[in-house]
Amino acid sequence: MRLITAGFALLTYAFLNYYIGLRGLKSINTKVPVNKYAYWVIIALLASTYFVGMIGGKYLPDRLGHAVNTVGGYWLAAFVYFIGIVVILDVFRILGRKLNILPGFLRDRTWLVAAAVVLFVGIILAVGTYNAVVPRIVSYNVSIDKKAGDMEQLKCAMISDVHLGDTIGRERLRTAVEKINSLNPDIAVITGDLIDREIEPVRKANMLEELKGLKTRFGAYVIMGNHEYYSNDVKEITRMYEESGLVVLRDKYVTVNNSFYLVGREDYMADTSGYHREKLSNLLDGVDKSLPVIVLDHQPKDLSESRAEGVDLQLSGHTHGGQFFPISLVTKGIFEEDNGYLKDGNFNLIVSCGYGTWGPTVRIGSRSEVLDININFPYSS
Structure with a gap:
């Protein structure tokens, strides 16, 4: 078929x-x-x-x-x-x-x-x-009504969908790192599709070396997107990411500064690539939900699962905001939120239209972006 x-x-x-x-x-x-x-x-x-x-x-x-x-x-x-x-x-x-x-x-x-x-x-x-090639910084302010240890605010820098490979190279990644560092973030997150699909161009140019220049208080984290699975060598990509200083979250969570949970999910492509995407309810088993729960999930679909499990903030990419008109009309029809911020009760969602591009190095109706996310914890004050 x-x-x-x-x-x-x-x-x-x-x-x-x-x-x-x-x-x-x-x-x-x-x-x-x-x-x-x-x-x-x-x-x-x-x-x-x-x-x-x-x-x-x-x-x-x-x-x-x-x-x-x-x-x-x-x-x-x-x-x-x-x-x-x-x-x-x-x-x-x-x-x-x-x-x-x-x-x-x-x-x-x-x-x-x-x-x-x-x-x-x-x-x-x-x-x-x-x-497509001149990125901007887009800021969001999110409030989570939970106590996060002694933290009153978390500054999170985020990029998504860089698509490193034959078209997007080391210089573009260096610019992203410089933009992130200019924000002086507490953490940095990359929500999938850091590599386009072929590992060899990334390895030849030693592109991921640029990531070692990231400066944060609590580290830099990455999850897999669908394009990492297109490479058919997720294990090698995981090794390369870890070697560059990133913490890889593949259906696992970490407690950051004893203040909040950062949960990284496998992409939906895992189930068709010889891997497995765990149910969120199983993944969060043992998590103390009195602390803020932040989920990294490449594709912003099936949001009912995150809502049902009491996720406070989900960070996603994948959509490119349609990348250019009229494809943007398609993504707006497919996803509940394809680019920007959605709030539903205690659930917050931020979807980035991405830093890189897929296919044409062209964006109409969207712009390459680095996100500056300021997360406030009013109950900690």
């Missing part, structure tokens, strides 16, 4: 790329003659580059692999906007001809319309690149 679905999706993608290419060719040909064979080779290369990078990127030289992934990612983003714009323009074109309201200069200068579309999409990608 999965193969049938994947095959149908690829055929649809190929057809839509052909549709975009055909409309572009007809528009350009009205102004300048185009070598059709060269044109279609370029379209085919652009359409297939992302999948070449995803499947065969690890077999390519580092720079070539990076270039293939970058070009493929940008085409994927451009494709989304091109197909939407071309469909809208074709609807207007058909209606305009039937109703005889299409201006003559548009009928005769389709190349000008095509140039305007390319320019518009180019501007979108440029703005989206800025949003």
Whole structure:
């Protein structure tokens, strides 16, 4: 069934790329003659580059692999906007001809319309690149009505979905560490997908060495996301994370400063990857819930479990906030909260749209972020 679905999706993608290419060719040909064979080779290369990078990127030289992934990612983003714009323009074109309201200069200068579309999409990608590579600090204030030892406030720095690999490298991680350190946090947490899927690019560039520069009072913690499981070597990733100074929480909890519990959950992918995601009720067995309970869970779904178990604060990522419009509309429909803060009684949820990107290095309607979470314990004062 999965193969049938994947095959149908690829055929649809190929057809839509052909549709975009055909409309572009007809528009350009009205102004300048185009070598059709060269044109279609370029379209085919652009359409297939992302999948070449995803499947065969690890077999390519580092720079070539990076270039293939970058070009493929940008085409994927451009494709989304091109197909939407071309469909809208074709609807207007058909209606305009039937109703005889299409201006003559548009009928005769389709190349000008095509140039305007390319320019518009180019501007979108440029703005989206800025949003993706220039991170901002987003602050949240949360109050938990429990006593946390002698702590009145906890300052937590959080990043999620860095996706280190062929596209996002060591410099971006260094910037994240610098941003985190600038907050002078008590703890730092990484809520999954620190690595994209391939370990080798991360290992070759010694990317995780940057994490040794994190400066906190009570340590830095990490959980697994679905992409760590895509690597098919979670044990090695766990070892690499621990070697870089992170405390790995895989269905386990720690008591921090004798003041609160920090619980890290396995991702939902664990159950399909030869591992097991424990029920939260079992995981919290023995936890003193008179202390604050903070849960790290990569995917913000099935929140009823956290509510039922008296979790005070859940920190999640995964959604990317949709990363770019119109995909953001999909994540808003799937998740109760796909980006931001949700409060329901004593339960608090913060979902980060992420620090890195998946696929295109583009964000429209979201921005790369480091979270500055100030957690207050009024009962401790």
